[in-house]
Amino acid sequence: MARATAGYEEHGEEDSPGALPQPPRDEIDLGRVLAALADPMRRTVVATLATAPEGFEQHCSAFGLPVSKQTRTHHFRVLRESGLVSMTDRGNRVLTSLRRRDMEARFPGLLALVVADAAQDRQQDRSED
């Protein structure tokens, strides 16, 4: 079970069954979001989700992060508690989706910056071959 270690209150209201706790739109804190995006690994995850079509969901393990699964869990928790992503517990697998509308409403253009930067990084890697 995910306990309320975050700063926001535990809301009994959970839209869908298995939805893991996350801050409501108005309580999303810029500091938390920026801290979450400061990590390259988490930025990769966000860029991947943001590049994918609307409503895209993916397993946490499908991002190919070069860390152990415990560390992966940690990163996804940070992303969720910051408000960047929404996660659904399906028992043995967890689906992650970008909170695109919430982020666009609170910090318009921020996701685009992350996407653009990730794209530029990929281009640099290609030219270094």
Place this chain on the structure above:
Amino acid sequence: MARATAGYEEHGEEDSPGALPQPPRDEIDLGRVLAALADPMRRTVVATLATAPEGFEQHCSAFGLPVSKQTRTHHFRVLRESGLVSMTDRGNRVLTSLRRRDMEARFPGLLALVVADAAQDRQQDRSED
């Protein structure tokens, strides 16, 4: 003297005398910038500079940060090494200015987000009186 503790190389080319080392525009790293902006105190500084008119410069001590001057020095160093601000050593005082054009060129809209968030915070504080 400020030594090159940053990741970027020490460029002999310094535009104006007393200009403290800072990364050139193309080497400004998003992770560093986001990490710098993740701190509320540094975000306040950036928001203040971004709200002020173009080319505005201010002493580090004039921001009213509730910390010691050593800590203040630390925060401004982080801001400078991230590429957010430009600093000029005038002997006994240091002038800080926002690298507005560079930031707008690399991460368009980011400063606006910081400004908007700071404005919203101020409004909340006012309604809490």
Place this chain on the structure above:
DNA sequence: AGCGAGGTACGACTGCGCTCGTACCTTATG
């Protein structure tokens, strides 16, 4: 020259973030 204010350098402490090992749970598959 002396003093105070602004700033930095260096060192130290403290807390937090990233990492993983171990243990355990849940589900799908054989």
Place this chain on the structure above:
DNA sequence: CATAAGGTACGAGCGCAGTCGTACCTCGCT
């Protein structure tokens, strides 16, 4: 039912970031 895979909880190590104390420098003012 046994096993493997995805995930989490808990704890530990480690490094870095934020904070300050002490010391020192530079300039403006008296």
